Amino acid sequence: MLTHADDWNRYYADAARPEWDMDRATPVLAEVLDLALPQGLRPGGELAVPGCGYGHDAAELAARGFAVTGIDFAPFAIEGARARYGDRATWMQADWFSPDLGPWDAIFDHTCFVAMDPPRRPAYVAACADHLHSGGLWMAVLFHDVSGRPGPPHAVSPGEMRALAEPRFDVLHLGPALRSHPRRAGREFLLVARRKLGTGD
Template identity: 30%
Template sequence: MAAGSQEVQNLFKGLPTQNHGSAWEQLWTTSLTPWDRSGPSPPLADLLSSRPDLFPLPRGGEEGRRRTALVPGCGRGHDVLLLASFGYDAVGLDLAETAIREARANEEAAAADETRYPLAEGVVERGRVTWVAGDFFSDAFLREAGVDSFDIIFDYTFSCALPMSLRPKWAARMSRLLSPAATGRLVILQFPNGKSLSLPGPPWGVNSDMYLALLSRPGEEIPCDDDGNVPGADRIERTADGLRRLELIVPTRTHTIGVAADGTITDRVSVWSH
């Protein structure tokens, strides 16, 4: 367990979900942020640079429209700045106002060091960055950002920060926010992948079957056994608003926290579309 993770779990133990926002702000104001990786996610960078079939790079807009990205629970904004370097107009959203202040400071520091987020090969213009302190489940942040839907949504240490009771709502919201265009992509860096769904958090456990069940039928409760496993996820019929999993990938590199002691990568990356 990462340093500070037990203190985080103790803070959330028995805490009603409506009080989670103030708890996250408390963690940020006390600098207890064991989820921060101090840089962007290697699997996301690798996908964006090596899979043009999944992620055609913004090259001056698509039919006059700039392509957009969202990172909910963005923290210090490392992945937001990465997406901007690939040409996306990127929105970093966090419930904690202190996190957004630190994200802005991170952006200023990056602007003074061009080596941190160099413009990706083939990209002609860095995307705009917008920081919003707000609630993922409310449309208020969309009005503030001036965006209705997103071409890419990147989820890392966000869905795992939500208890199981909120995850059907998370899935419905993801379906709503993801662009219905053929190139719309939800990318999930699954962490802590394989941790039992019945164990305490955050981070609460995730696994591939859970995501498949949730996103196939957004908004619906999913059946779990006593160990937190999801039986028959691959046989669940997808609803009209359900997302389709395009890829389930073992990344070639990831954050240290996603690598077991023997060097095995435990993280998985799943890519979804309408």
């Protein structure tokens, strides 16, 4: 079971290449930005990538002009991100549940939410809200189908995702990913949600 930082770190240290690692940014990153920019995602804004792993998405977002902080609680992942991408982004070894992170303008979440044990989901969503400015955007790439695996990743349905998000977020977009990597085609969906104004500021 991958839950604690030590478990994830051991996995990184032992794996020649983690099975989720695509060695490049997810192709749906561009699709997510196309959805979020008309919703007020500020080009050049400050953006967090929780569970950044080896940093591919964070580096791609930085190349697109955002001021990016890639966060992972596994030291091996953060060292790998820094080795691959240097100072293109800020790399931070931290637990996403730490109360003292952020606030950021936006979050790009690719396989961090789905890596959580399902009982931790409400606390994870609360952390996303707490780490955003009021009105900030949470963008997430999610799996509704993990092909019978025990997880992680853990599948979540769009309906469950809406119910989890709505106490703290207005859901702006919830729909299938159209530009998935072939290995994930038909299994991913996308969320863009705005932190509700004034909740927790």
